[in-house]
Amino acid sequence: MTRAYNFSPGPATIPEAVLQQAADEMLDWRGTGMSVMEMSHRGADYAPVIEEAQADLRKLLGLPTDYAVLFMQGGALAENAIVPLNMLRGKPVADYVDTGTWSLKSIAEASRYAQVNVIASSKGDGYASVPKQGEWRPTKDAAYVHICGNETIGGVEYHWTPDVAALYDGLGGEVPPLVSDMSSHILSRPVDVSRYGLIYGGAQKNVSMAGLTFVIVRRDLLGRAHPLCPTAFDYQVVADNDSMFNTPPTYAIYLAGLVFKWLLARPAATGRPDLSPLAVMESLNVEKAALLYEALDASTFYETRVAVEDRSRMNVTFRLHDDALTMPFVVAAAAAGMKGLKGHRVVGGIRASIYNAMPRAGVEALIAFMREFERTHG
Numbered sequence: 001m002t003r004a005y006n007f008s009p010g011p012a013t014i015p016e017a018v019l020q021q022a023a024d025e026m027l028d029w030r031g032t033g034m035s036v037m038e039m040s041h042r043g044a045d046y047a048p049v050i051e052e053a054q055a056d057l058r059k060l061l062g063l064p065t066d067y068a069v070l071f072m073q074g075g076a077l078a079e080n081a082i083v084p085l086n087m088l089r090g091k092p093v094a095d096y097v098d099t100g101t102w103s104l105k106s107i108a109e110a111s112r113y114a115q116v117n118v119i120a121s122s123k124g125d126g127y128a129s130v131p132k133q134g135e136w137r138p139t140k141d142a143a144y145v146h147i148c149g150n151e152t153i154g155g156v157e158y159h160w161t162p163d164v165a166a167l168y169d170g171l172g173g174e175v176p177p178l179v180s181d182m183s184s185h186i187l188s189r190p191v192d193v194s195r196y197g198l199i200y201g202g203a204q205k206n207v208s209m210a211g212l213t214f215v216i217v218r219r220d221l222l223g224r225a226h227p228l229c230p231t232a233f234d235y236q237v238v239a240d241n242d243s244m245f246n247t248p249p250t251y252a253i254y255l256a257g258l259v260f261k262w263l264l265a266r267p268a269a270t271g272r273p274d275l276s277p278l279a280v281m282e283s284l285n286v287e288k289a290a291l292l293y294e295a296l297d298a299s300t301f302y303e304t305r306v307a308v309e310d311r312s313r314m315n316v317t318f319r320l321h322d323d324a325l326t327m328p329f330v331v332a333a334a335a336a337g338m339k340g341l342k343g344h345r346v347v348g349g350i351r352a353s354i355y356n357a358m359p360r361a362g363v364e365a366l367i368a369f370m371r372e373f374e375r376t377h378g
């Protein structure tokens, strides 16, 4: 068996040790004689699976008790509707920051439920940056302010947390909660959750397989969903039922739980027991991204347009100067065991997604391939 290095943006690479454990347990989970897939979500066998997954996610993020963890379905795109349905709380306006494809999708969907004010946008520079906080034009009495923490397609990431209190204090209204789509960088670094009212995302990038949506929400924001919000998408109902209002994506939660345990074991496994698991992941992710960006910056054959201070650690986007070589690059890379490098159809070029589960050796193999491709095609 040869495993490829999978640079796909999502569904994405999963730690090999996790896949191996899932394979080992596939037919008989802990002596039950059943696969996790076959278990009743309300049975005694499954209970520890979801309970441990929730507890481990809380541990990883250092979640304060006033935050609920919800396991839902529908992905980040469904959340684009579910968020306003839960978070408007009777207010008419929501503020959104536009940093590219995924924020534009959030804005379009929220506009069906709210008056959306786009309070900052990096459209002017072709979405190669995050608008500086000083350029944001907040709305008094906005119900919430929404950002996309990492633009998976453009390769632009917030390396700072917006200071919502400073932004809205002077306006005379309430300070709105900060909402972030963290689909593609949750668990890649420590995050001060107390700065956010709501964090959500699809699990298939950095957490698990497809089918699971994670929602982390401050409890005082619950209980005021729009009357037309589907019951299964009312955060209060989901929280009251421990994410079991209806059948949850049981196997995806199980797999997320294995990934959480893998993350919790990283400090010991990497010889850095003094660091928290997410601090370990951050330092590994910083190293991997730096290697790749250094290789890009050192070359005139490849170019990356993203502003240096806003470059994503998770999704590294670049182009070949001669665009005619893009497809040959992707094909040759795949033949060399590096899959999923084709850029999103909206923006073209190349994208290397280097999530937590991408080993440093994968990034080094990609860089070696890039140098060889440049040598033979430059």
Ligand SMILES: *Cc1c(COP(=O)(O)O)cnc(C)c1O
Binding pocket: 010, 074, 075, 076, 077, 078, 102, 148, 150, 151, 152, 181, 182, 183, 184, 202, 203, 205
């Ligand atoms: C992948 C992604 C989405 C879409 O997620 P789905 O689970 O397909 O709905 C939305 N936002 C971001 C930032 C993403 O990376």
